[in-house]
Amino acid sequence: MSKVIAKQIDNILRGDKFIRHKKNAKGNTAIYSRNHPTAKFVRVVVDSSIDLNSDKASSRVGVKLVYINRAKSWREITTEVITDARGLASLIKKVEAAEKFVKTCKFCKAKKFKAKTGNTVCANACWTAWAGKKKSGAKKKKSSQKSKTPPSLVAAQKKAAATHKKKSQKVTPKSQRIYPRNKSSQRKGRRNLQRFSQEILPGDLVTIEEFVGDEVTTDYTGTVLGIVQKVEGRSVTTVWTANTAQVPEWLLPLTNEYEANALKGYRYKVLSRKVEWVKVA
Numbered sequence: 001m002s003k004v005i006a007k008q009i010d011n012i013l014r015g016d017k018f019i020r021h022k023k024n025a026k027g028n029t030a031i032y033s034r035n036h037p038t039a040k041f042v043r044v045v046v047d048s049s050i051d052l053n054s055d056k057a058s059s060r061v062g063v064k065l066v067y068i069n070r071a072k073s074w075r076e077i078t079t080e081v082i083t084d085a086r087g088l089a090s091l092i093k094k095v096e097a098a099e100k101f102v103k104t105c106k107f108c109k110a111k112k113f114k115a116k117t118g119n120t121v122c123a124n125a126c127w128t129a130w131a132g133k134k135k136s137g138a139k140k141k142k143s144s145q146k147s148k149t150p151p152s153l154v155a156a157q158k159k160a161a162a163t164h165k166k167k168s169q170k171v172t173p174k175s176q177r178i179y180p181r182n183k184s185s186q187r188k189g190r191r192n193l194q195r196f197s198q199e200i201l202p203g204d205l206v207t208i209e210e211f212v213g214d215e216v217t218t219d220y221t222g223t224v225l226g227i228v229q230k231v232e233g234r235s236v237t238t239v240w241t242a243n244t245a246q247v248p249e250w251l252l253p254l255t256n257e258y259e260a261n262a263l264k265g266y267r268y269k270v271l272s273r274k275v276e277w278v279k280v281a
Contacts (some may be wrong), residue, residue, distance in 0.1 A: 006050045006057035008085050013046060016092065028052050033066075039099045041068045042111065044092060047080070059084045063095045065102070067111040067123040075113040075123040077102045079239040081227050083203060094205050094227065094272065101225040101242020193259045195280040198268060200236050200256045204228040205272040208253060214260040220245050221271065224252075231256070236268070 013020075018032040030050040036042035047062040064080040078098055083091045103112040105122035112120050121127075194214070200206070206226050210218035223245040230237040234255045243249075251266050257280065258267040267277075 003056050005059045005085055006055055009048050009050060009057055009061060009088065012088050013048065018046060024052065036065065036096060036099055042099055043068060044096060061085065061088050063091050065095060065099055067113065069110065069123045077111045077113045078241045081229060081239060087203060091203065098225055098227065098241035101244065193261050195257055195259050196277045197257045197280045198275055198277045200228055200231055200268055200270060202228050202231055204270050206238060207269050207271055208247070208266045209269045210264060210266055212264050213262060219269070221269065
């Protein structure tokens with residue numbers, strides 16, 4: 001830890017109109033923040049790593065965006081990304097740009113955030129104003145429907161369901177069964193696939209491309225955005241700040257390599273610098 005690094009970080013943040021908070025409820029490091037340049041109720045928050053007692057810093061600075069809700073509470077709308085003093089100014093701009101990809105509540109227009117339950121919900125918790133009424137109304141409707149159903153109709157429905165279940169248990173003849181392809185032939189086909197690799201680094205601003213073979217079929221620039229948090233060998237960990245293209249999370253890329261085959265897939269595209277895919281020998 002160094003006081004020189006702490007002074008450097010402090011100068012960068014104060015020069016960018018950040019204010020230093022007197023306390024940190026979650027730790028003993030100095031927190032800086034300021035309003036987002038364009039988004040209302042959004043603040044850029046920086047954990048400077050400057051120790052409040054010794055005024056020394058470790059040069060591991062974290063940057064994130066928060067939304068200030070109606071109760072004046074902070075809700076983290078992007079995951080904190082770590083950098084050093086040299087990359088701080090550049091990372092602040094990248095995190096600010098990620099704001100336009102954060103989902104918005106269709107009812108009150110507030111930003112959404114990932115709650116402790118793992119669900120993405122409205123920062124204003126606006127559903128609490130009408131959820132109780134909706135729930136009580138649904139219960140009332142259900143009970144009234146139950147009282148109007150004749151007992152004879154209920155018995156007929158149960159009998160029909162039992163008959164359908166018995167028919168569905170029919171065993172398919174062996175001659176009509178479909179078996180999977182021989183695994184050895186599948187492995188042989190995989191040996192002929194071409195593999196491509198790309199240099200991806202922590203802090204890169206990325207999106208995705210849909211491909212078939214080695215041809216790009218769809219470019220998701222502007223609808224999918226992420227920041228690379230960690231790279232270990234071929235494994236890439238990415239904080240996806242936006243996905244308005246409705247691409248399922250399990251389809252998003254996880255490595256810096258891909259295989260060119262006849263099936264549709266998704267691969268990384270680096271936006272913050274120029275990188276080319278290279279064929280792996």
